[in-house]
Amino acid sequence: MTKVLMVLTGADTWTMKDGTPHPTGFWMEEFVRPHRTFSAAGFDVSIATPQGRTPTVDPLSLSLDFNNNDQAEVDRLKAYLDAAKSQLERPLVLGDVDPDEFDVMFIVGGHGPMQDLAVDRDIGGLIGAFLGVRSKTLAAVCHGPASFLSAHDADGNWLFKGRRLTGFSNEEETMATFAGNAPWLLEDRLRLAGALYESGPAYQPRAVVDGNLVTGGQNYSSQATADAVMEVLRGKVAA
Numbered sequence: 001m002t003k004v005l006m007v008l009t010g011a012d013t014w015t016m017k018d019g020t021p022h023p024t025g026f027w028m029e030e031f032v033r034p035h036r037t038f039s040a041a042g043f044d045v046s047i048a049t050p051q052g053r054t055p056t057v058d059p060l061s062l063s064l065d066f067n068n069n070d071q072a073e074v075d076r077l078k079a080y081l082d083a084a085k086s087q088l089e090r091p092l093v094l095g096d097v098d099p100d101e102f103d104v105m106f107i108v109g110g111h112g113p114m115q116d117l118a119v120d121r122d123i124g125g126l127i128g129a130f131l132g133v134r135s136k137t138l139a140a141v142c143h144g145p146a147s148f149l150s151a152h153d154a155d156g157n158w159l160f161k162g163r164r165l166t167g168f169s170n171e172e173e174t175m176a177t178f179a180g181n182a183p184w185l186l187e188d189r190l191r192l193a194g195a196l197y198e199s200g201p202a203y204q205p206r207a208v209v210d211g212n213l214v215t216g217g218q219n220y221s222s223q224a225t226a227d228a229v230m231e232v233l234r235g236k237v238a239a
Contacts, residue, residue, distance in 0.1 A: 002043045002233065004104040005097060006035060009112025010053030016181045025056030027110035029219045030141050032080045034106055034226035050120050052093035058110040066219060095122035099129035104229060109142025117147035124150035131159055134212055137232050141216035141225045142168050146186055149193065161194030164210035166217050171202045
């Protein structure tokens with residue numbers, strides 16, 4: 001059975017450039033759609049957070065503005081989240097995870113990863129363990145790739161230099177009204193670190209596949225990213 005590790009932020013605030021705390025957490029859709037896709041495929045899905053903290057839902061992810069003004073869809077996503085409550089309340093401790101036990105690592109976004117996963121002492125080694133094994137798949141969506149900034153080899157080289165990827169863009173952060181007060185912007189940081197960042201029309205689904213690395217742009221890319229992971233896995237079975 002394919003085993004998936006879904007990593008969620010443990011942060012519930014994002015410290016802005018002016019020092020104010022912005023309420024945040026993981027983005028509802030970015031958890032629900034991939035979790036539902038993997039579970040429906042019969043995969044064994046586990047959840048992990050830094051220090052095993054109970055993850056917080058980003059309140060903005062419940063708003064109509066970020067869900068195509070579709071209340072019925074918000075209700076469906078919330079119902080799925082409620083059904084997964086017991087699993088969300090008992091996450092694995094990220095630092096205790098054995099990568100050999102999993103085939104896929106999927107990092108969920110929301111602004112929370114900008115606060116903790118970008119500097120987490122445990123996630124870098126896990127990322128390297130997945131990215132460095134061709135039979136494994138590493139995926140992240142929206143601000144999830146902020147966690148990539150924690151991943152270096154033994155010589156200090158960044159693991160994603162020269163790799164094709166995407167994530168929440170500067171344009172999207174500007175449209176979300178956070179760019180002006182953000183301590184740093186994800187697209188800028190990924191480009192400066194050496195990634196081959198690929199953008200696209202703002203708030204339109206996009207997923208980028210580079211070998212065993214799958215990344216998605218923002219919340220509306222959640223399903224596309226999960227589907228791309230499924231395609232990569234099917235390709236590995238066929239091979």
